[in-house]
Amino acid sequence: MIDIQNLHFAYRKKPVFTGLSLQLQPGHIYGLLGKNGTGKSTLLRNIAGLLFPDKGKIEVLGFNPGQRQPSFLQEVFMVPEEFHLPDVPLQYLLHHLAPFYPKFNKTQFDQYISEFEIPADSTLQNMSYGQKKKVLISFGLASNASMLLMDEPTNGLDIMSKSQFRKVMAGALNENKCIVISTHQVKDLENLIDRITIIDQGKILFDQTIDAISRKLSFRISFDSEEVKQSLYSESSLRGNAIITANTEGEESKLDLELLYKAIILNGPSIHSVFKA
């Protein structure tokens, strides 16, 4: 679905990607994680055809995104971090924007809007930032575009809205759709994504499915100082020491995405060694 080969991209003289390669398949929700300024948004904008690679190849659904052909644009919907919606009633949005997306489903849109608790007869002008974002997310999902790119979708959402977001997203995936969520708020994506891709300094630092992570790593709280010492990564907390160890016993543990993210950033080689084994 998305095939990125040897991507080079720079803003003037500041390189962002120097040979990034990545393949994404339909039927998955990908979590694109990374620190601020590591190129997550730049990667999404390259995929959406809003930025053009300096070198290398990007192919999305068989299209060259940079050409921004209508057939490509109606299959790729982007929810940017900084978004704009015109100050029109919600019904105008449906009447004038939805026809551009042949697979748009109004029933689905009404259902998402209802789940997000947005009044269907409201005007975008009178909505808060968070409400507008929920409208855009609902529209993107109801467009049934094959590729949904979301840049920091939970920014600006309150606690209840984040929970609604996770619920809506979990029900929106099907085998034809590929959803890429870029965020630095890793907690918001827990139980939602099925593959994690971590970008750092323009390179893929880690790229594994949740299944593989659960099979290979164990996440738990430990009070045993020896176990903490032996762990791949540990972090002290009020509850004890949160640790990551190699899952040699095949035990099931609850994935702590934030802990994993910190472990990869701060102690990447030891985590990688488990996956190479």
Place this chain on the structure above:
Amino acid sequence: MNQTFDLNRWWLLVGKHWSENRKKYILSLIAITGLLLVWFFFVVAIDNYRPLKFEVQVATYFFGLILVGCLYSSLFFGDLASKSKGINYLTVPASHFEKMLCALFFATIAFLICYTAIFYMLDIVMVKVSNAIAYSNWQKNHEVGEIFEPDEVMNIFTAEQKGNNSHNIFHYLFLVYFTLQSAFILGSVYFPKFSFIKTVITLLLIALFFSFFMAKVIPAFMPEGNYYRALTSYNFYSGNNDPGKIVILPEWINTFLEFLIKFALAPIFWLATYFRLKEKEI
């Protein structure tokens, strides 16, 4: 699916643009109406005899058309200056060609029609008002045998006035409108911020460069003499008693240059706008 132009998709784009901008456009048209009205009343107030004579109507129509038209055109792609609005604009599933045609439809055709309609709506009424005032003044103070000649509403389509064959200048003014307006549309893609000012400066610099090139650079490579009537003919002379020798470039060059300046500049600017839109990154 046609990836370049689909009438249905283009019409959707026109509908979307209108639905998102109609409040702004209606307010702008009201503002234009107000400004024209103020101007007409001002002219009627300062001239008691023939306030809305043909020349005043012509100047008002074309000055407003060109100034407001260029200002509107320079704002058309203003969304591209903002990351959020630019992403919203570029990701709408329509081709660059359709987006370009949508801009031309609103900035060139729709604006021309709306402005002309507003102008006539006011001009017809104001010419009657002005004639009534002028007639009243004429009755109070006219010499024996002097005939009152009321002003007529000018016709921009035939652009003819009784006894005044000035249609050529009208023709040129419309060409100036289309050319300048297309230059400002291009400017709005090239300079998303302060587009109007930057386009004015660019056009002035181009004009300055062209004038300098023709007046200083070309003569430096030519024998003594000067241009004769047009830039395609040159009068060579060696001294005061020399009657000179005029060299005229082939007529087709003259025709070609005239065609280029009159009819080709606007399409060239539209084409440049299309390619600039195509290569736009956000």
